[in-house]
Amino acid sequence: MAKDAAPQNPANNTIAFQGEPGANSHIACREAFPEMVGLPCATFEDAVLAVQEGRALYALLPIENSLAGRIGDIHHLLPESGLYIVGEHFLRIRFHLLGVKGAKIEGLKSVQSQPPALGQCRKIIRELGLVMVAGADTAGSARQVAEAGDPSRAAIATELAAEIYGLDIIRRDIEDETHNTTRFLIMAREPNDAEPEDEPVVTSFIFRVRNVPAALYKALGGFATNGVNITKLESYQLEGTFNASQFYADIEGHPASRHVRLALEELEFFTNELRILGVYKAHTYRTALSAGG
Numbered sequence: 001m002a003k004d005a006a007p008q009n010p011a012n013n014t015i016a017f018q019g020e021p022g023a024n025s026h027i028a029c030r031e032a033f034p035e036m037v038g039l040p041c042a043t044f045e046d047a048v049l050a051v052q053e054g055r056a057l058y059a060l061l062p063i064e065n066s067l068a069g070r071i072g073d074i075h076h077l078l079p080e081s082g083l084y085i086v087g088e089h090f091l092r093i094r095f096h097l098l099g100v101k102g103a104k105i106e107g108l109k110s111v112q113s114q115p116p117a118l119g120q121c122r123k124i125i126r127e128l129g130l131v132m133v134a135g136a137d138t139a140g141s142a143r144q145v146a147e148a149g150d151p152s153r154a155a156i157a158t159e160l161a162a163e164i165y166g167l168d169i170i171r172r173d174i175e176d177e178t179h180n181t182t183r184f185l186i187m188a189r190e191p192n193d194a195e196p197e198d199e200p201v202v203t204s205f206i207f208r209v210r211n212v213p214a215a216l217y218k219a220l221g222g223f224a225t226n227g228v229n230i231t232k233l234e235s236y237q238l239e240g241t242f243n244a245s246q247f248y249a250d251i252e253g254h255p256a257s258r259h260v261r262l263a264l265e266e267l268e269f270f271t272n273e274l275r276i277l278g279v280y281k282a283h284t285y286r287t288a289l290s291a292g293g
Contacts, residue, residue: 014039015058016050022139022161024093028184029060030160032089044073048081051189059083059187064232065093066181068116074185075236075248078277079206085278087186088202090285095121095156095175098142098167103151105170112141113156121156124174130154142167181285185278193279196254200282202231203260204250207267207274215270216247222266223251226259254279 015032016039017025029038039056041047050056061077064070078085095117099108111118111125112133118125125132135141135155142161145153154170155161162169185204194201209215223230232250253260255276268274 011055012057013037014050014056015060016041016047016056017060018042018044018047018062019137020139020143022142022158022164023137024091024158024182025060025062025184026139027158027160028062028089028091028182031091032060032087032184032186033058044077048077048083048187051083051187052081054189057188058086060089060184061187062182062184064183065116066179067120067177070234072236075234078185078248079246079275081187083187083189084191085185085204085280086188086192087280088283088286089184089186090283091182091184093120093175093180093182094158094173095138095180096159096162096169097124097171097174098145098155098157098162099153099170100146100149100151101166101168103154103168103170107151108154108170109152111154111156112145113138114141117156120176120180121174123176124171139164186280191278194254194281196256198281199254200252200287201254201279202250202282202286203253203255203276203279204248205264205274205276206246206248207271208246209271212270219267219270222263226263226266228253228260228263252282 013036015029015036017029018041019025021040026038039050044061047059051059061074062071063074108128108130110131110133112135114137115134117138118132138157139161142155142157142165145155146165146167209219229252230249231252234248236246255261
C-alpha cells in the first residue's frame with residue numbers, strides 16, 4: 001500500500017492527484033504506483049503545476065468516465081500543460097454511504113458528495129429520501145461529515161475515505177451501475193514513449209483541421225484506408241468561438257508502424273496543427289475489453 005503524502009518525500013517518488021486524501025484519484029494512484037507517495041492537490045491545474053515545478057514525478061488526471069462522459073477541463077489542460085502522456089489507468093469506481101460512528105441508515109436526513117457522485121447514486125438517494133448537498137469532492141465531503149459529527153448526515157465516498165476520516169460504511173456499493181469506470185492519464189515532464197514491440201500501444205494527439213469543406217472527413221479518411229482504429233475522438237472550442245476548432249484523439253498503434261505513419265501523414269496534410277501527446281502501452285483493462293474479457 002502506498003504511503004501517505006509527506007513533504008520530505010523526494011519528487012521522484014511522488015505522484016500528484018486532484019482531490020483530498022481518500023478520493024478516487026488517490027486510489028488510482030495507489031493501484032498504478034503502489035510504491036509512490038500521493039500528493040493531494042486542490043485542482044487539476046495544481047496537480048500539473050506540481051510536475052512542472054519538479055515537486056512530483058507524475059500527475060494522474062481523470063479524462064473520462066463510463067457514466068458521466070468526458071471530464072471537460074482536462075481536454076483544455078492537456079495541450080497547455082507542456083506535459084506528456086506516459087501511461088493510462090482504469091479504475092472501477094465504487095461508492096459507499098458513509099456516516100459517523102454509530103450512525104444508522106434510518107436516521108439519515110442528508111447526503112453530501114460531489115455532483116457527479118450524487119448523480120451516479122440517485123436510486124439509493126431516492127429510496128432513502130435524502131436531501132442532496134453538493135460538495136467539492138467525495139473525500140472532502142467525507143471529511144466534512146466526520147468533522148460535523150452529526151449522525152443524520154452522510155457522505156458518498158470511498159472505502160479509503162472511510163478509513164482515513166474514521167467513518168462507518170453504512171451501505172456498500174451504492175452506485176446505480178456496476179460498470180462505472182474512470183480512465184486516468186499519467187502525465188510527466190519528459191516523454192517516455194513505448195517501443196513498437198510493446199504493442200498493444202495507444203497514441204494520443206491533438207489536431208486542428210483547415211477551415212475548408214469536408215476537412216475533417218478527409219483528414220480522418222487515412223485511418224480507415226490504413227486500418228487504424230480510432231478509439232476516441234472529441235472536439236472542443238478554443239478562444240471563445242463556437243467552431244469545433246480542436247480535436248483530441250486516441251488511436252490503436254505506434255507511429256513507427258507503417259499503417260499508423262501513413263494515416264498520420266494523411267491527417268497532417270489537412271491540419272494546421274498536429275501534436276502527439278504520448279505513445280504508451282495500453283492498460284490491461286483496455287486489452288481485456290478488446291478480447292471480450
